[in-house]
Each structure stands twice: as C-alpha cells, then as structure tokens.
Amino acid sequence: MAKKLKEVDVVLVGLGWTGGILAKELSAAGLKVVALERGTMRTTENDYSVPHVRDELRFVHRHDLMQNTARDTLTVRNNVQQEALPMRRLGSFLPGEVVGGSGVHWSGHTWRWTDEEFKIRSLYEERYGKKFIPEDMTIQDWGITYAELEPYYDKFEYTAAVSGKAGNIKGQIQPGGNPFEAPRAREYALPPLTPILASQVFSEAAKNNGYHPFPRPSANASRAYTNPDGSHFGACQYCGYCQRFGCEANAKGSPHMTVIPIAMKNPNFELRTSTWVTKVLKDPSGKRVTGVLYTNTLNGEEFEQPAGMVALTAYAINNVHLMLLSGIGQPYDPVSQQGVVGKNYCYQTGASATLFFEGRHFNPFMNAGGSNATIDDFNSTNVQFDRAKAGFIGGYNVGSGFNTALPIGYRPVPRGTPAWGKAWKSATAKWYQTAMNINASGAVMSNRYNYYDLDPTYRNAFGLPLMRMTFDYKANEHRMGEHAAKVINDLAKSMNPTSLNTAIARTEPWTVVPYQSTHNTGGTIMGTNPKNSVLNKYLQSWDCHNLFVIGANVFAHNNSYNPTGPVGALAYWTADAIKNRYMKNPGPLVSA
C-alpha cells in the first residue's frame, strides 16, 4: 500500500534540462515544486573533475551516466509483422539517468528549428502539391510558429552559453553565419569556438564547391561567461571529452550547473533522487490528474505524491512510456490509424566518409563538442533546394570536425585494412592522426507504421510492460541517404585525399546497434486538435488540463538537427504559459 504524502503544487517527473527549467521558473513563481528523479545527484566537483572524468571505459563502455537496461528498457522491431525483442544493452541511443539527465552528456549542439518544420505539411502541399507527400507519411503541422518561439530560443541560448555566429539578424544576412537560418533578434551569447583543422579544411572545400559553411552553434562556452541567471561558465578547454561526459571546466551548458542549483536554493523546491514514477494518477472524471505513484528505488517503498499539476520532464522515450502506462489519451493503432499516444515516433539517418591525408596532422584528441563546421545547403531551411528533383521531403546537414574522437574508440583505417593483428596496428598508428570525417545527419519523416505501444510480453523491474518501438527507415530516408552520400563523396574527392572511405547510403533495416543518435522524437506529439495530437501548443494534455509533457516526444516529426534547442525553448515557453496564464485561470489553454 502506497504511503500518501502531503499535496504539492507541482510534481516534475525527471530532472534534466526541461525539469530543471520548470523547477527554477515555477518555484520562483511561488509554487511548491517537487522533482522526482530516477538517477542520483551528480556535480561537476565530485563527478566530472579529473581524475573521475576522461574515463572512456566508465562513461562510454559502462554507460555511467545512462539508463540501466537491467531495470527498464524497450522492446524493438522493424515492422508490425515481427515479434519485438528487448534491447538488453544500450546501443543506438543513450538516455541519461542522473540529475541533469542527458543535458550532462550531450555535445551542446543548439539549433533553431523553424516554420519549415512547424508548418511542414502546409508548406509542402503549397509548394509541391498534395500528391507529393506519400500516403503513409503522417507529417502534420505542429500548431506553433517560429515567431512565437524566437524569444524562448534566445532565452535558452543565453542560459546555456551557446557560442556561434548569427547568419540572419532581423532579416539581415550576416557574413560568416548560416545564411539559411530564420531571423534571430540578436547575436549568439558568445562568439564561435576556435575552428580546428578538420573544420577549416572542410569549410574551404565547401566554399570552393559553392556551399555556405558556418561554425556549428554549440553550448560550449568559447570564453568565460556569466549567464543572465548568474551561473558561471569557464572557457572550453578543447579537451576532447565532451559527448557522453560531464564537463570538467563547467564550459558545457548543462542543467546541473545552471537551472538546477538555482532551483535547489529556492525553499519552494525539493528534489528526491532514486525515485521511479510508475503511474500518473487521474481523478474519476479522467479530466484531471491528481498526482503520481512512485517507488523509492533504494528500499522499494511506494508513495503517492498528490499534486495540483504534473509535468513529465523525463527523457523523450520515458515520457511516452509513462503516458501509455497511465492510460492517459487513446493509444495509437497503426492499422486503423485511430488514437494518438505513441504516434509519429521518428529517428535520424545519416551518411559518413573518412578522408585520409598522408602527412597531415589533425590532432583529433583536441576538440570541443561543437568545433565543427556545417553546411545547410541541403537542409530543410534552404527552400531553394528543389525537393521535386531530389525526390525526398526534409533535408540533411553536412559537417566536419571531431567531437569526442576518443583515444581507444576512435580508430580510423582505410577500408580493406584487416580488423586485427599487425597490419591493423600499423594502419591505426599511421592514420589516427591523419584522418578526418565528413558526416551528414538527415531528417526522418513520420510514418504511420513507426510508433510506440506497450509490449504484450516483456515487463520491467517494476512488473510493468516495457514500451515497444516499431521503427524502420522508409523510401524517403533511403533517397535522402543516397543524395547525401553523393554530395559528401563529391566534396571529399574535391579535397584530393590520399585515401577515401566513401560514404555509402544505408539500405539495410535499422538495428539497435551500434550507437547512432540519441535524437528519438515523437510519441506524445503537439498539434492543432485532440484528434491528431496528444498535446496542444503549450504542451498541455488535451485530456487532462493539469498535465504537461515536455521533451522531444512532442515533435511531430524529426529534423536533421539536434533537438535540444527547441526542447529548451519549449520548456521556457511552457513555463511562461503556466506562470502567466494557467495559474491565473486553470483550464485548457487552447479550446478543443
């Protein structure tokens, strides 16, 4: 029998970027806020300083900051005909499970997603006609606009110390920035990171090919910085241990050194670590949530935490799982296409080439999470890029520059080199210093057969059904991959490397190994009405008005960009909607 606790105003499920932002904003607004976090407390001084950090075995192979699959995981399959099996080890994606969440081990790439995503169906129908969108491609407008979100992107970028070069300030194209980006009100918080040799060589070749390279915007402080909340950042040291690690210099914008410590100083806020929420509770009418049920994972004790409002602020996948477990909203069925919870799960695709330059030293061990150069010439924001000719919807970005090229794991060798033994050893010694990559990251459009539901067979450590992921790449992604591989290979050949591992478009089905991207999106999407979405534009549940769900799970499809920019912006946007509108007049913020 669960012990019933005293009611609070707000329960946050998960304490990473989104939970941290809500914790800080709502506790400052006078609400009594409790955050329940599965993971344990981690700080830069105790956990991410030398010698604890820069441990490839601990953080990369033993997944020190990530979800433990022995306790909860997903089952995975490519299509509805297959039987899904549990993912018993992390692979393709790495959800974080500590205070700070995935915001601790991210690289910091912070992009602004634009109306090209938010109005995708309207814009494609207008430009290319209704028939251009395949019947099984379930893309839809998100119900929000770039103009609405712009001040919140700005707020997140200045909070997280994003370094970059604006390409478009209030409609004026800025030299050196991304000419395809949407207009921003002002420059980035900090100037771009120092380019490394690989990104310089790439930029030069891209320019020679008529493309528009720019430094990748990233929450790696290019110099010491104090953000508007008074959080102090050190300057990035280009240590080479960014992705999958906490930052020892407090230079990577992370919730554990910005919004969370500010919330922790507020007496209105309380954090309970090692707590696992198993259910969001509803009242008999089903129109309001009344709190959550959770287990203290240290001793198994179960609690009911009543609350006036619940916000799901966990990793995208876990937010969707909790909605399905709690029976809020109608689960999606791909056959009848009825229901909404679990709909439009998306991922990302890509292609990659390795270039070997005999005698040229790239120092791959020295880089920031975002010391890359990028081109957006084939991305969604370049509307001049003719999709009718290319044969796909969406786009991809192409970039170069090392991000965490680790001394053990990063071993570039030309194709055909034996995988072990003397020949491999001599090749890896020769090419470690002298190779660079060109990578494309591509969008994945939503499809009626890519979705989440509850697994009928497998259960987690709490006896609850695992979430089942049904996903595979479709024709749109295959065509995009071919296009990207050709662009990369032409670019690479123009650079005249000694040897080239060409980019090859993927044709094989998606699998959970190896690591690909932690950019899982969709499942509880935002939208214009309760028939096509789970949440309204304020990320408020259409079913229960005192439930908000925040994360990449609200994206109606996926772009080629990293998701944290809009995730952070939407968290601030939702916090404002709660503070300025919902608290004054609790109820639906959009009438259904």
Place this chain on the structure above:
Amino acid sequence: MTRTALILIAVTGALTVGSAHADVKRGEKLFEECRACHAVERGINGVGPDLHGVFGRKAAALDEFRYSPALKKSGITWTRQTLDAYVADPQKAVPANRMPYGGMPEAKDRADLLEYLQQAFK
C-alpha cells in the same frame, strides 16, 4: 628567447606595472575566467578550492579540498610571483595539475587579476 626568460619578463612586467597601475575593475572582470570553479569567499569550494586568503598560503593547503598529487608535491607558496607564473601557464608551472584552464598569456591581464584578488581579501 627561452621560456624561463619569457616568464621572468612576465613576472617583472607584473611587478613593474605594480599595484598603483593595476586596474582592479578590469581584474574583477577577468576573474570571470576563474569564477566557474573558484570562489573568493571563504569555505566555498567548487570545482576548484576557494581563493580566500590565498596569498601566503602553501599550495594544496586546504584540508577539505581534494588537490592533485602534482600540486601537493609542488612545494609552492602562493605569492604574486608564483601565482603569476601559475596563471600564465598552469601546466608549465605545475605539470600534471588538474586545473582545466589553458592559461592567461598577457602580463597586464594577470597583473590586473591578481591585484583584484589581493584587494578582495583586504
């Protein structure tokens, strides 16, 4: 010119600029580079140890902070001169120390920074 000579010039530079000419306000601004890890208030240890009363203190002196073996063995006593050399190039002054900071190359910057620190503890 040898590196030692460079450091000597840097140190002498800091001394000749001296307290009278050092810009405390500028030093406070430059301290932003340190503030993510170090507090000037006593008893607030972050990623780095607090710097309260650092002048005249032996390196690795605070019981409650976990210093690197390199700093413990350094035998340094912190003065304007030793701090100047350390801030200029931490890994050169104390090889294998754990401070994740690349250094402050300009002598004038260091003079202002150290003047600010000295004033802050008065």
